[in-house]
Amino acid sequence: MKKHSMPFLILLWFCFWWAPANAETNKLDNIAACAGIVIGNGAIDFFMGDEAAFDGAADIAYSAYLSEVFTGKAAQNDIQIADQILAGNLDKVIAAYNSETFDTEMYEEVVSCYRALSLQLLKAAQVIIDNQAKWSEIKNTSIKTIKRVLSAG
Secondary structure (H helix, E strand, O other), X not given: OHHHHXXXXXXXXXXXXXXXXXXXXXXXXXXXXXXXXXXXXXXXXXXXXXXXXXXXXXXXXXXXXXXXXXXXXXOHHHHHHHHHHHHHHHHHHHHHHHOOOOOHHHHHHHHHHHHHHHHHHHHOHHHHHHHHHHHHHHHHHHHHHHHHHHHOO
């Protein structure tokens, strides 16, 4: 029995060490997913000619997302994956709109994501206020890029 206790302790230590890191990336991934949903919903407003609604949605989404990116302890590769999650969910909402499958379930997901991002904005309010100037260029560049893509073809 003593032979198995040391590997078990190592495994137990690894699980406790890995759990906080995994929780941080899960939080980042979830915020990225919701940011993509909200920006995608804003893109629909943009298609309908309401650029101000898109700007508001993108500002909310990027403020919440960047507050987690810059205050979290995620590695660069985790941030790149989160960026891909954000982009994938943005595409998902646009695809639902284009294929006329934007249904009640999708609407509920949009509402749920607005709620999740609102909670993130409240939790990170001081961080957002303190870093607003630093993030401004990143947000504006991202929003302009998305608008350019949405306006093309």
